[in-house]
Amino acid sequence: MQFVTILALAIGLLVAAPYLAHRLRRRQADERAFPPAHLVPAALPKARRRSALEDKALFSVRTAAVIALALLGATPLVRCSRLSLARGGASVAIVLVLDDSMSMRAKDSGRSRFERAREGAREILASAREGDAVAVVMAGTPPRIALAPTSDIDAAKSAVDAAVESDRATDLDGAIAMAEGLLQKQPHVDKRAIIFSDRADGRVDAPVLATGIRVWFAMPDLAKDAADCALVEATRVGALVRTRVQCNHASAFSGREIVIMAGGKKIASSLGPPGSSAGDAPLAMEPTLQLTPEAAADPHDLVAQLTGSDAIASDDLAAVVTQGSPGALAVVSYGRDEAVATGGPPVIEQALAALKTGVPATPLPVVPDRSEDLAPFAGLIVDDPPGLTPEERRAMGTFLDNGGLVLLALGPRAASPPLGASLLPALTQPVRWGQTTVTGIDPKNTGFFGESGLSLENVEARGRTTLADDDQKAFDVRATWKDGAPLLLKRAVGRGEVWVVTLPLSADESDFPLRPAFLTLLDAFAAETISRASPQRTEVGLPWLLRGKKVEGKGPVADADPTKEGPPLTLVKDGPMSRIVPGLVGAYVFTIDGKPERRVVAPAPREVDFRPRKVPDAALDAAEGNGHPKMDVSWVLALVLLALFAAELGMRAFFRSRSESNIPPVSVR
Structure with missing residues (x-):
């Protein structure tokens, strides 16, 4: 508070003046006997009480008048802390960017940063006027448009009220780029993005945040440090549970331990490495917990938990997953004799290694005859199989029903299967292998291969496979030979998909594996x-x-309590697929065509780093939005002061008239 403000409010000390005046007014003179006094009737007690009531009422009115006078003098110097729009008179187009990332869950003075940010957005909307355009963008990964630009301020208020906290990472760059795209389409001259964020996107060493539009970070005080630890992941390998903990300050782990819960019961715990919780430097550790035989046999889903408390509660729990490789590829090459010619593994394995797709490839001698053996894989490549046995067909059918992907390359072996073997469930009819004089594929039908399809214009092969008409009609043809015969086909089988190539993936039969299109x-x-x-x-x-x-599913509750059942999930249909972007950490349970499936969402480690991202100095200037506007209520106080003076005059006149009317007439004899 400034000195001049204190000086103006000091006028209130004059409230002592009415008090002293009333004290002096109540002083009584010395009583002396006056002989004619017996001719005057005695005053009733109620008159004395009325005089005291009159004095108190006048005292209250005069005191209130002095206080109002002091406030009137200080009003021009008072500023309020509400946010508002700074405008040059014309209407404006604004995008409110609300950061709904995990770091915004941190609480300051009992309120989360997100709650404070949402309240700030409401204050900005309260200062919006007719003709203004407002949009709302959420800055959690991935950035989303919560409300497209509109002049309906009530709709904008509803969008802000509907915004909720999440556990997402922060993407300020993407959110600002999205805001810029929305503002470019608006006809307003004054356009700006108002951002409510703690700027903790884990990129403190990145260059200053670049903006192509007018940007204002309306609440810079959201960028505060706080101690927090996150249980990033917990993986079970046999009787061991491997965990990973990330802390922005090592002291945040002090006095805490990692426990493994099953059915609400503690079955294992770890205090972490000795001395790990000393100091304020960042801490990363990977404690491993041993389960007892009884705990390892517990049928309940396991949950890892950090005891104690810190800035964010939702990242102190992690659902334990069992180690596996659901994205791996299985490669079955029946043409392994070609290894002599190439001087190493089959061409398929060499090509996959050269591509570095990040998908591990496991060579198998034959197609597994048990579905359990195919369960660890998501894709299966089979090169020129001599048919499939009944057991292999059942295993592949289960694999496709569960959403697996099969690439089937057909050659001379596939055309001459032994008795009892077939190519079901991929193909229902036998195939034929024969020599061909056609060289190359149709250049008008190379969309699948893109530019590399040009390398197949003169591809040479000893022969090619021909499918039965019924099978060919069931497939979607993606590439054809120059004579119209199919080269690459696709079709869905169950929840999975089968890709068929009418050439074997062997350099002995064609030069297709030597072309970029391969x-x-x-x-x-x-x-x-x-x-x-x-x-x-x-x-x-x-x-x-x-x-x-x-497809149906249920997610975790907002507070990440694993003992509570979350609400049903809203899935977006995208063709044959259902799409969802999980925004909360924890376990998700789906039922897909009657089959259960469990998935786990882990927090982003960078959200534990609360250090703010660097932004241009102009983006933090409070003048961009009148961060502390003056509060002009002098006219209200002036009216109150006039009313108090009028009340005093009225009360004095009223009580004087009452007093005069209550004096009895004196009779003189």
């Missing part, structure tokens, strides 16, 4: 495998695509 085929198959894989654990904010005719 790498394009494998790269596309690996990418599709990744997209269809069901990872047990992903980082929050990454989308899931679920294939199935009927």
